[in-house]
Amino acid sequence: MHFILSLSSNNSLTKHTLQLNNGQTWLIHTSSPISLNHSLFEIASTEFSGIIRITVLPDSDPKYEVILNRFCSCYLVSRDAAFTKPLCVEYKWEKKGWGELLMLAHLLHLQLLNDSDCGVTVLHDLKYRSIDGLVGDSWLLKTNPVSVTWHSTGGIREEFQEDIFSTLSEDVDGLNPLGITTTSFGFGVYNNHYNLGYFLYGIAMLAKIGEGSTSLKPILFTCSRSHELQKKIEL
Incomplete structure (x- = not known):
């Protein structure tokens, strides 16, 4: 708990300087005179009507006091x-x-x-x-406008492409309905719309990143066929 070390006032009683034991200095500016007194942990005053502004002096550095005094009103x-x-x-x-x-x-x-x-x-x-x-x-x-695009604005570095392909492929394989035997709606995979969206997102990302890549065509074909089969069963 912090306690008050000192409290001093100017002659007009409209500016008061409070020193705390944690090294902080507080400036108290008032729109009209007010008489303050203090104990170790509290400040008391006479009856007052007006505006009170309390400011912490940055780093308790007196050079900032001139600036705060200028704008105190x-x-x-x-x-x-x-x-x-x-x-x-x-x-x-x-x-x-x-x-x-x-x-x-x-x-x-x-x-x-x-x-x-x-x-x-x-x-x-x-x-x-x-x-x-x-x-x-x-x-x-x-703010500057931000373009909305599927493309990476900085491009994808070649050494990271295989890791991206592998990760996305694993994600899509995990949602492949052909591996699920239940005949409930959507094979149980698409009952959750988040899963369906994530599944289609994976297909789209693979197609966009792997444009022109023959190594990804089997994966894309399997994913697309899985989704087509799902739609036929729903019908």
Whole structure:
């Protein structure tokens, strides 16, 4: 359990600095004066009406305190997400107080952020481990289109092809209805639609990867004949 080492306040009683025994420093900003006192494990105050913002100082480094003080008077109250453009989402943050809104963005936000269109500023000097400070009340996140295809975008290296063929062949053989003697619907294999889908997926993958390969034709023929026989029995 962590306990309080010290609590100090500025002259206007609107900024308070809390030191904990785990090395953390907390900054407490208030919209109006408040008198705080503390024991080892709790903080008490006089009657208060207003906004309280509590921020952990990154690495307890005083150099970040100036940045946090600059944006302490503006705070977030709500968020709206709009999908108005293809492959884009725009976040609009409703704020109160005065000044600009400071928030935190993780690595994915920064990768997708189109800062030229929404006027945000990344504060690379303000970091909480892997997340950075970001100033602005509108974020436009945009991703590149991803093509949908059966083909491997990087191709299949020749030395891995035999392993792929072998693995897929074993998967398809395991679902071969000719090896099952029951006469129930679908030989008992296709009662589960997942199995049927996986069976057809294996055939399709073998056909796509092995285009022009004579070594795979017997396997494909057996799989296809098995599926045709299954369909005839269903009829």
